Amino acid sequence: MTFSPNRPARETVPSALRRRGTLAVAVVSAGVLLGGCSVANSDNAAGAGAAASDTLRVVLQQEPPTLEPCEANLTSTGVVDRSTVTEPLVERNPTSGELEPKLATGWKATGDKEWTFTLREGVTFHDGSGFTAEDAAATIERAVNSDLGCNVEGYVFGDDDLEVQAVNDTTLKVTTKQPDPILPLRISFLEVVPAETSATEKVREPVGTGPYQLESWDAGQKITLAAYDGYWGEKPAYAKAEYQWRSEGSVRAAMVTSGEADIAMGLSPEDNIGELGVPYPNNETVALRMHNDKAPFTDIRVRQAVNYAIDKESIVASLYGGRDKAAAQLVPAGVVGHNESLQPWPFDLEKAKQLVAEAKADGVDTSAQISLIVRTAQFPKIQELGQVIQEQLTQAGLNVKLKMLETSQHLKYQVRPFVEDEGALLHMTQHGNQAGDAAFTVDQYMLTDGAQSAFGTPELDAMIKKANAATGDGRQQAFEEIFAHQNEDVVQFAHIAHQTGMIGKAAGVDYTPNSSSGDELRLAEIKPAQ
Incomplete structure (x- = not known):
């Protein structure tokens, strides 16, 4: 310098x-x-x-x-x-x-x-x-x-x-x-x-x-x-600003309705915020990141089974009142590189069970415990979401243990270097691409050495390098191909929903x-x- x-x-x-x-x-x-x-x-x-x-x-x-x-x-x-x-x-x-x-x-x-x-x-x-x-x-x-x-x-x-x-x-x-x-x-x-x-x-x-x-x-x-x-x-x-914190959305909402707070973050209509709730279109996407270094996620069929086993449409309808949208990729519409042609994985429990059984027959330890890592109070109804996913994956024949963690403990699982001595990891992530360009998603989540990437491939790395140097229509197309390749050939992620936000x-x-x-x-x- x-x-x-x-x-x-x-x-x-x-x-x-x-x-x-x-x-x-x-x-x-x-x-x-x-x-x-x-x-x-x-x-x-x-x-x-x-x-x-x-x-x-x-x-x-x-x-x-x-x-x-x-x-x-x-x-x-x-x-x-x-x-x-x-x-x-x-x-x-x-x-x-x-x-x-x-x-x-x-x-x-x-x-x-x-x-x-x-x-x-x-x-x-x-x-x-x-x-x-x-x-x-x-x-x-x-x-x-x-x-x-x-x-x-x-x-x-x-x-x-x-x-x-x-x-x-x-x-x-x-x-x-x-x-x-x-x-x-x-x-x-x-x-x-x-x-x-x-x-x-x-x-x-x-x-x-x-x-x-x-x-x-x-x-x-x-x-x-x-x-x-x-x-x-x-x-x-x-002249001043004061931040407090409460993990329960209903409590945060009540602080606004009772006059104890002026702004409450991370709410949903179910928190009884009433007319003081202001919805807005954020660009957060919820997904599950699978680590492929330990069984059963070493086998792509098990990672595919996770995608089939999650009933995304029911989750959006029952937990989030239909406001969110089932996701097929890590970035929503409006971000450079979003692939409009991709559709969310369909819910097919029988297909999920079949894939798990095939992997087991080929010697994959499908009974190995999977730790589902979820951060407490990260967004509304996240604990309920974790419980639903745990149940749905259990029905598919997987052994899932839900771990709710505070922010400081959760960071050890969120970014490199990841925890290594805990068996198979399934990490719930909430990714917001505030920059509006897919480079800020794929570099950290899909590169082999990305800060929040659990694994990658030489082919995917080369695709990302090419996309990052591109401009205009070529840039859009290059990132579209990356998201399609992720879903077809890598399957590091099980996408759940593009979210909407609400403040009080x-x-x-x-x-x-x-x-x-x-x-x-x-x-x-x-x-x-x-």
């Missing part, structure tokens, strides 16, 4: 103060991060004296395991961090799909493998120090090129490092190993942090440039944000949710109702 040799000194904040905000206190080991312990810079007096009208109260499904910015593509972290506490260089408009300026005011391809970004002037971090290209370059180095193990690396960038150069305070050059027509879209997933932020340890409480700064984190109770007086953009409508919104709040709301609730877009 090359930095500008004439970079001016930070203007007002001693380096010790910056370290106190980002390193000396906020940095904890990855293991401690997931344990959810408190840290010394959390003030437990969470602004109780603030007037209710000045405080936006949000209730989440679960406590974030961390607010580490390079983990912000994880829903439980990003719903607090993204474009609220921290900000990217480029931001995708979730309605139009267009890229819009954020900390960068412009970008263009300046070579086959080079992109140049012009950065916004007059931006400061929450500690008062100025934002420059050095911070942007260091953010990329930290999240993409280091050994920190950021989830965004595997999710967005894979194994390839980026060459970054801070030409001057307002100019950043990024060079890729191969031509990458969607690099600015990838860059939109990186939340910018100060250059001094550790590249060897993750932070739990970030310093960002967003409209709100972290005021306190009372572990197990609530997170409080305060509007940042030095914010470069429009001042947010609320108090009458005194003005906010229209969009397809990204479940992953990044941009507080600056929420205002008091007039």
Whole structure:
């Protein structure tokens, strides 16, 4: 990484103060991060004296395991961090799909493998120090090129490092190993942090440039944000924001209807939210990921049997009131690469039983225990869904044990390196492609070494590499072929449903949710109702 040799000194904040905000206190080991312990810079007096009208109260499904910015593509972290506490260089408009300026005011391809970004002037971090290209370059180095193990690396960038150069305070050059027509879209997933932020340890409480700064984190109770007086953009409508979390959807709904909360995430009409429930078309897809390293999933017939055994239409009708749509692939319509010709696997219990019996006759241990890994409170009725799937697969002749896990324990099964000493794994995943391009799905879920891929093939890897370099109609067709190949020849997944979302919104709040709301609730877009 090359930095500008004439970079001016930070203007007002001693380096010790910056370290106190980002390193000396906020940095904890990855293991401690997931344990959810408190840290010394959390003030437990969470602004109780603030007037209710000045405080936006949000209730989440679960406590974030961390607010580490390079983990912000994880829903439980990003719903607090993204474009609220921290900000990217480029931001995708979730309605139009267009890229819009954020900390960068412009970008263009300046070579086959080079992109140049012009950065916004007059931006400061929450500690008062100025934002420059050095911070942007260091953010990329930290999240993409280091050994920190950021989830965004595997999710967005894979194994390839980026060459970054801070030409001057307002100019950043990024060079890729191969031509990458969607690099600015990838860059939109990186939340910018100060250059001094550790590249060897993750932070739990970030310093960002967003409209709100972290005021306190009372572990197990609530997170409080305060509007940042030095914010470069429009001042947010609320002076404070407070996050609490409740695992039961009906409880979250009741907090809105009773006036205890202004926004409740992850609801369904069955939570008795009534007219205060606001549905929105999100782009989340629920699927089961099968690991093929242990029996019985070593045999493709068993993986096919899983697909036949799940009655997706009944699940959508009985658990989700017909609002969701049975899925045939990991991305819904509207995402580049979605294959309209694919149909969901039909429910055929007898076919599933036949395939299991054939595998057993050929020596496959179909009685081996399968652990169905499900994350508690990830989305409405997820425990009931897990129980239904367990029963349906049992009827097909498989031995399935349901394991409901909290977020911190679940991450060990969700991303590499996966748990290895537990036998066959069947992981329920909820994937949202907020970027609108299938590359952000197949790179992490289908490449042999993808961050959330349980296995892959050389042929599929080659298809993905070709698709990633394509543009226009060729790109669309290449990804369509990948999804078809997955269903026919790989069968790593049993797709269940494309979801719809719902939030609870108090009458005194003005906010229209969009397809990204479940992953990044941009507080600056929420205002008091007039």
